[in-house]
Amino acid sequence: MSEEMARKEKGERRKLETNEIFIGNKPFMKYVIATIMQLKENKNEEDTAIIKARGKFISRAVDVAEVVKKKFKETENIELKNSVTIGTEGFTSEEAKKINISTIEITLKK
Amino acid sequence: MSEEMARKEKGERRKLETNEIFIGNKPFMKYVIATIMQLKENKNEEDTAIIKARGKFISRAVDVAEVVKKKFKETENIELKNSVTIGTEGFTSEEAKKINISTIEITLKK
Numbered sequence: 001m002s003e004e005m006a007r008k009e010k011g012e013r014r015k016l017e018t019n020e021i022f023i024g025n026k027p028f029m030k031y032v033i034a035t036i037m038q039l040k041e042n043k044n045e046e047d048t049a050i051i052k053a054r055g056k057f058i059s060r061a062v063d064v065a066e067v068v069k070k071k072f073k074e075t076e077n078i079e080l081k082n083s084v085t086i087g088t089e090g091f092t093s094e095e096a097k098k099i100n101i102s103t104i105e106i107t108l109k110k
Numbered sequence: 111m112s113e114e115m116a117r118k119e120k121g122e123r124r125k126l127e128t129n130e131i132f133i134g135n136k137p138f139m140k141y142v143i144a145t146i147m148q149l150k151e152n153k154n155e156e157d158t159a160i161i162k163a164r165g166k167f168i169s170r171a172v173d174v175a176e177v178v179k180k181k182f183k184e185t186e187n188i189e190l191k192n193s194v195t196i197g198t199e200g201f202t203s204e205e206a207k208k209i210n211i212s213t214i215e216i217t218l219k220k
Contacts, residue, residue: 059168062212066198070210084194086216088176100180102172106196 023053023061031064036071039080039110051106054089058104065106072110081109133163133171141174146181149190149220161216164199168214175216182220191219 021034031051038049049068053061065082072078087103131144141161148159159178163171175192182188197213 056169058172059166059212062168062196062214065196066210066212070198082196084196086172086175086192086194088180100176102169102176104172 019048020050020052021064023051023057023064028060028064031060032067032071035064035068035108039068039072039108047110049108051108052104054103055101058102061104061106065108068108078110083107083109129158130160130162131174133161133167133174138170138174141170142177142181145174145178145218149178149182149218158217158219161218162214164213165211168212171214171216175218178218188220193217193219 019038021031021038023031035049035051039047051061051065069080069082072080083106085105087105088100089103090098090100093099129148131141131148133141145159145161149157161171161175179190179192182190193216195215197215198210199213200208200210203209
């Protein structure tokens with residue numbers, strides 16, 4: 001299989017892997033570095049990193065975005081643009097209860 | 111003093127009182143109700159409510175905004191528009207240490 005075909009097949013998954021950073025329980029700086037890498041490595045049209053989080057991790061997602069913005073300003077003298085969307089995801093718990101959880105998506109762009 | 115003058119003098123303060131909701135440790139529904147009141151009472155051009163939070167309260171601010179949006183949809187059949195900005199506030203701690211804290215502002219509009 002050609003590399004082109006392989007990439008096509010993995011399409012959506014590949015995009016998720018490279019472009020998005022999901023915030024969870026890992027050490028804070030892991031997310032900061034992952035986001036910076038994403039923005040620096042980028043050579044194609046998708047020069048963005050998308051920081052995503054749910055529930056209590058939303059505050060952390062904002063912290064990660066702000067630290068990345070600060071570091072880019074200090075080391076590269078680049079002011080990152082950011083856009084933020086919030087939303088709600090609904091799911092059903094093990095006890096068949098309907099649960100809503102808030103979500104955030106912070107898109108950082110050079 | 112005319113009411114007009116009195117309002118002018120209190121200007122900024124008045125605006126803060128009526129238009130903005132600062133998220134803290136109070137019971138969750140207090141903030142939801144305050145935001146809904148702000149949006150419903152509004153009869154002038156400022157038909158917005160601004161939900162503000164810092165640090166760990168950021169997740170809570172998103173929850174408040176999402177619950178208000180849901181309630182407006184259910185009871186008034188109105189889809190609220192929202193715009194979100196994030197930022198950093200710096201201040202100096204008692205030990206003269208510089209501390210940065212993330213902030214969020216969620217503007218809800220009918």
